[in-house]
Amino acid sequence: MTHSEENYIKGIYHLSQGGKNAISTTALAAQMETKPSSVTDMIKRLAEKDLLHYRKYQGVRLTETGTRHALKVIRKHRLWESFLVEKLDFSWDEVHEVAEQLEHIESEKLVDRLDALLNYPDFDPHGDPIPDKNGVFKTRDKKLLSAMPVPSMGVCVGVRDSSPAFLKFLDRHHIALGREIRVLDREAFDHSMRIEVGGQTLQISHQIAGNLYLKPTADSWKP
Amino acid sequence: MTHSEENYIKGIYHLSQGGKNAISTTALAAQMETKPSSVTDMIKRLAEKDLLHYRKYQGVRLTETGTRHALKVIRKHRLWESFLVEKLDFSWDEVHEVAEQLEHIESEKLVDRLDALLNYPDFDPHGDPIPDKNGVFKTRDKKLLSAMPVPSMGVCVGVRDSSPAFLKFLDRHHIALGREIRVLDREAFDHSMRIEVGGQTLQISHQIAGNLYLKPTADSWKP
DNA sequence: AACAAAATTTAGACAAATCTAAAAAAAGGT
DNA sequence: ACCTTTTTTTAGATTTGTCTAAATTTTGTT
Numbered sequence: 001m002t003h004s005e006e007n008y009i010k011g012i013y014h015l016s017q018g019g020k021n022a023i024s025t026t027a028l029a030a031q032m033e034t035k036p037s038s039v040t041d042m043i044k045r046l047a048e049k050d051l052l053h054y055r056k057y058q059g060v061r062l063t064e065t066g067t068r069h070a071l072k073v074i075r076k077h078r079l080w081e082s083f084l085v086e087k088l089d090f091s092w093d094e095v096h097e098v099a100e101q102l103e104h105i106e107s108e109k110l111v112d113r114l115d116a117l118l119n120y121p122d123f124d125p126h127g128d129p130i131p132d133k134n135g136v137f138k139t140r141d142k143k144l145l146s147a148m149p150v151p152s153m154g155v156c157v158g159v160r161d162s163s164p165a166f167l168k169f170l171d172r173h174h175i176a177l178g179r180e181i182r183v184l185d186r187e188a189f190d191h192s193m194r195i196e197v198g199g200q201t202l203q204i205s206h207q208i209a210g211n212l213y214l215k216p217t218a219d220s221w222k223p
Numbered sequence: 224m225t226h227s228e229e230n231y232i233k234g235i236y237h238l239s240q241g242g243k244n245a246i247s248t249t250a251l252a253a254q255m256e257t258k259p260s261s262v263t264d265m266i267k268r269l270a271e272k273d274l275l276h277y278r279k280y281q282g283v284r285l286t287e288t289g290t291r292h293a294l295k296v297i298r299k300h301r302l303w304e305s306f307l308v309e310k311l312d313f314s315w316d317e318v319h320e321v322a323e324q325l326e327h328i329e330s331e332k333l334v335d336r337l338d339a340l341l342n343y344p345d346f347d348p349h350g351d352p353i354p355d356k357n358g359v360f361k362t363r364d365k366k367l368l369s370a371m372p373v374p375s376m377g378v379c380v381g382v383r384d385s386s387p388a389f390l391k392f393l394d395r396h397h398i399a400l401g402r403e404i405r406v407l408d409r410e411a412f413d414h415s416m417r418i419e420v421g422g423q424t425l426q427i428s429h430q431i432a433g434n435l436y437l438k439p440t441a442d443s444w445k446p
Numbered sequence: 447a448a449c450a451a452a453a454t455t456t457a458g459a460c461a462a463a464t465c466t467a468a469a470a471a472a473a474g475g476t
Numbered sequence: 477a478c479c480t481t482t483t484t485t486t487a488g489a490t491t492t493g494t495c496t497a498a499a500t501t502t503t504g505t506t
């Protein structure tokens with residue numbers, strides 16, 4: 001598989017998450033930042049190689065093989081991200097770009113040794129699960145902050161948006177994976193929320209709260 | 224620069240070592256395992272980008288810029304090889320292939336952090352020098368075993384041929400970088416040599432001796 | 447059901463990197 | 477100096493991945 005083919009497979013996998021429906025050409029074009037006509041060309045090639053099911057005008061769906069490939073690439077991507085943070089002191093907003101390149105390196109031994117070096121991590125620096133050698137990943141109880149009851153508590157376990165802008169925002173407010181967060185209350189008007197993190201109280205917009213995952217630890221709490 | 228362009232630049236650099244002459248199309252085609260016609264196409268493109276000097280029928284020579292690029296790729300290649308051996312327990316005959324891929328990853332930060340993680344190594348697992356950030360490398364007193372006086376002593380500091388076959392041969396005879404070697408004598412007939420390494424005496428062919436570098440430590444020795 | 451809008455595919459073009467076969471230039475031998 | 481061999485370049489084709497513009501199919505709305 002070429003890098004480009006791998007990227008398409010990965011893109012389709014991501015769009016398929018949360019829905020058993022076929023992925024449309026336009027949706028995939030948006031994901032890949034390319035034109036629908038280019039997508040049509042590529043998916044024909046991938047269908048030829050049995051990496052996806054394709055019926056004209058009906059969108060695509062990964063085959064078993066395609067899914068396996070996607071999981072391999074995702075495993076590599078997330079292991080490399082973990083490596084960059086754990087071993088090379090990258091911050092969580094810097095790793096994506098480099099991991100996009102590293103995920104295409106072909107060497108099973110390399111991946112497995114990397115996994116061992118990192119002590120077989122279950123989650124990457126953004127809280128996303130890392131598939132094991134067989135493509136299986138651990139799941140974990142998590143809820144968007146915006147969906148948490150008020151009052152309640154939780155531990156930050158992941159982000160939905162992992163853009164540098166968002167991650168830097170979190171850094172500035174000392175929100176990181178593993179951080180304990182108290183959910184104080186919610187404003188009825190704009191759904192903004194008041195939370196307490198590291199002894200500091202802060203007000204966050206619905207947009208922010210909708211991109212932060214917590215593992216709930218208590219339905220309520222006494223001050 | 225594309226991967227292919229980088230590979231050509233690297234290939235030209237390697238052929239240029241030990242000689243100020245221009246590199247011929249045929250020689251480069253052999254190095255790159257491709258056809259002369261393909262080489263002509265590529266060197267035109269590279270000349271266009273001022274990475275090399277090219278006059279029809281006169282071969283090529285890297286420019287300043289071209290050399291700088293080559294050294295960057297070589298630095299990356301050798302740092303990755305060191306990483307694979309030091310951190311991921313690869314053996315010295317397994318690293319080349321993977322490093323061929325890793326050397327194309329673009330991230331200055333990654334390279335520098337890797338360098339730091341490895342404690343700024345001067346030489347890679349085959350004894351080849353690793354250029355620093357500015358493209359400068361340490362040199363070291365070394366001599367082919369075949370050129371050593373008899374009797375004498377030295378420490379193994381590098382290999383000329385780094386093919387898996389040769390490296391595995393060395394492994395089998397417990398010859399590794401840093402190993403002390405006593406040069407016992409040389410057979411006038413076929414130039415084969417008797418050496419002592421790790422308490423074991425062994426007979427090695429001229430071919431082998433011509434691919435192993437020693438740092439001389441003593442002109443002679445008493446048993 | 448008919449028609450307009452949106453989505454999708456096709457057709458044709460282009461750049462990168464390669465190849466084969468043929469032409470041109472350089473090198474070598476007598 | 478001439479002719480042959482080798483080297484190098486050119487010409488034309490192929491594959492991968494992309495694009496624009498045009499044609500086609502599907503969807504949605506009245």
